[in-house]
Amino acid sequence: KNAAAIIQESGADALKLEGGDGVFESIRALTLGGIPVVSHLGLTPQSVGVLGGYKVQGKDEQSAKKLIEDSIKCEQAGAMMLVLECVPAELTAKIKEEVSIPVIGIGAGSKADGQVLVYHDVVGHGVDRTPK
Numbered sequence: 433k434n435a436a437a438i439i440q441e442s443g444a445d446a447l448k449l450e451g452g453d454g455v456f457e458s459i460r461a462l463t464l465g466g467i468p469v470v471s472h473l474g475l476t477p478q479s480v481g482v483l484g485g486y487k488v489q490g491k492d493e494q495s496a497k498k499l500i501e502d503s504i505k506c507e508q509a510g511a512m513m514l515v516l517e518c519v520p521a522e523l524t525a526k527i528k529e530e531v532s533i534p535v536i537g538i539g540a541g542s543k544a545d546g547q548v549l550v551y552h553d554v555v556g557h558g559v560d561r562t563p564k
Contacts, residue, residue, distance in 0.1 A: 452502030463510030471506035475518035
């Protein structure tokens with residue numbers, strides 16, 4: 433109900449949901465309700481405190497495998513697109529091979545279907561960390 437209102441009132445084309453576990457059911461419900469969903473995995477800004485700060489995600493074998501599995505599950509749940517943030521380029525390429533939906537990278541290498549460049553990172557405005 434709230435998601436439909438957000439789409440209608442904002443004129444947005446889709447909703448972006450961050451995370452894997454616990455979000456798949458929401459992706460499915462929204463999609464079945466006619467609301468397009470973009471999944472966001474890797475570094476998820478709304479959970480940055482839980483992830484231990486702004487750190488590359490999926491660097492070890494176990495976490496890389498989890499990101500691949502979550503990407504597939506997001507697509508199976510109905511996500512129309514996947515955003516990968518702050519993951520190794522090789523992992524982005526692997527995930528892109530495993531899913532058929534577009535993969536958009538934010539600091540995730542050049543193998544994604546598209547790139548997001550965050551203005552504040554590009555010009556170094558308002559941050560006291562160096563973006564990768």
